[in-house]
Amino acid sequence: MKIGIIGSGVVGQTVGVKLVALGHEVVIGTRDPNKLDEKKNMAGSLREWLVKTENKGRVGTFAEVVGHGEFLINATQGQISVDALKAGGAGDAGGKILIDIGNELDFSRGMPPRALATQDNCLGERIQQTFPNLKVVKTLNTVSAFVMVNPKGLNDGDHTIFVSGNDAGAKAEVSKLLGSFGWTDILDLGDISSARGPEMYMAIWIRFWGATGSGMINVKVVR
Amino acid sequence: MKIGIIGSGVVGQTVGVKLVALGHEVVIGTRDPNKLDEKKNMAGSLREWLVKTENKGRVGTFAEVVGHGEFLINATQGQISVDALKAGGAGDAGGKILIDIGNELDFSRGMPPRALATQDNCLGERIQQTFPNLKVVKTLNTVSAFVMVNPKGLNDGDHTIFVSGNDAGAKAEVSKLLGSFGWTDILDLGDISSARGPEMYMAIWIRFWGATGSGMINVKVVR
Numbered sequence: 001m002k003i004g005i006i007g008s009g010v011v012g013q014t015v016g017v018k019l020v021a022l023g024h025e026v027v028i029g030t031r032d033p034n035k036l037d038e039k040k041n042m043a044g045s046l047r048e049w050l051v052k053t054e055n056k057g058r059v060g061t062f063a064e065v066v067g068h069g070e071f072l073i074n075a076t077q078g079q080i081s082v083d084a085l086k087a088g089g090a091g092d093a094g095g096k097i098l099i100d101i102g103n104e105l106d107f108s109r110g111m112p113p114r115a116l117a118t119q120d121n122c123l124g125e126r127i128q129q130t131f132p133n134l135k136v137v138k139t140l141n142t143v144s145a146f147v148m149v150n151p152k153g154l155n156d157g158d159h160t161i162f163v164s165g166n167d168a169g170a171k172a173e174v175s176k177l178l179g180s181f182g183w184t185d186i187l188d189l190g191d192i193s194s195a196r197g198p199e200m201y202m203a204i205w206i207r208f209w210g211a212t213g214s215g216m217i218n219v220k221v222v223r
Numbered sequence: 224m225k226i227g228i229i230g231s232g233v234v235g236q237t238v239g240v241k242l243v244a245l246g247h248e249v250v251i252g253t254r255d256p257n258k259l260d261e262k263k264n265m266a267g268s269l270r271e272w273l274v275k276t277e278n279k280g281r282v283g284t285f286a287e288v289v290g291h292g293e294f295l296i297n298a299t300q301g302q303i304s305v306d307a308l309k310a311g312g313a314g315d316a317g318g319k320i321l322i323d324i325g326n327e328l329d330f331s332r333g334m335p336p337r338a339l340a341t342q343d344n345c346l347g348e349r350i351q352q353t354f355p356n357l358k359v360v361k362t363l364n365t366v367s368a369f370v371m372v373n374p375k376g377l378n379d380g381d382h383t384i385f386v387s388g389n390d391a392g393a394k395a396e397v398s399k400l401l402g403s404f405g406w407t408d409i410l411d412l413g414d415i416s417s418a419r420g421p422e423m424y425m426a427i428w429i430r431f432w433g434a435t436g437s438g439m440i441n442v443k444v445v446r
Binding site: 106114115116117118119154155158159160162164187188189190194196197198199200201203204205206207208210211212214216217218219220221222223 | 329337338339340341342377378381382383385387410411412413417419420421422423424426427428429430431433434435437439440441442443444445446
């Protein structure tokens, strides 16, 4: 599949390497694709990323990413996601599926960061409202980048990932992609308003991280 | 132990029955102890509760509860918790441990209810700030009343409960009590500010409930 990733920090890069390894045609987007040597948010440079993809991945502008992808992935920081998607022309992209991994985390008051999601401030909902043409599916925002693409690396994959979105077909497509990453316990939380749940959950995830000293964590929904 | 429970809805009643069964001296508090036949929030009347305790429990005013308990438990709805504790004179209760189980859930806009906790609206923190004499420990708010006192009834107890609070000794005491309920995986999230985590988590718990159709659910922190 042709997949476009908006955002080139640790999440975009890690998911990108995995998708390339799975055989997809991946373009990763950044504001200035000529700055290949700039170190990215919690990650290496995009020149290093290209090496990690064995030069099968490509780097492009946000607009190139949105034009390329049959599937789009938002891997930007939540505070800038809507602007980045606008810059890429996502409003004119037709009915593409957008996987939204974004979180609004505020590091400005020190550690631990503050998860800014509330009942009235949900990134997934805001993206869906801003781009009604897209089929937004919120997922993967509840785990660190390594766990996103290596669920089997934590307790043999016996833990849960969530999907939220208005379009059942899009959630099924995304669930298939999650399955190809190794996810087996995929829980459909409901329509895009249910994304408030996994976004507000980041407030406790951050405390799990602090309490365990590790980002290699997740929850299993026991039922 | 002498334990005082503020709040006589399903949480207060269920925890109360368990504590009596474990041999504790329990007084449960309600605004008007003479209204023994009034049906309580998602629970039966206090006259029925007394039968469930084999008449070993007692019903009292909030002030009687606060006076009686060596351990206090807030089992009121989050929106009224501070007022109920003030009515009971909790500010003059000295350095007692208060277990705070409260959640602020807004049912006024229909289902599912809205979890109102945010980084700037945390009930556990607000109670600690309002009553600096108390040793507030947030716990048990992340599961339904039945699971609180019957963790072994769900997947043999292989799931996690959280404690947050400023006083390490109080958290140890509360953890002992949780152990007597059957909890084995007790995760200390940090000081009382970490209660934002389990309070904001209610937004996803409510979606778990909707997705699974059951309140007999919890998460296991996989690490």
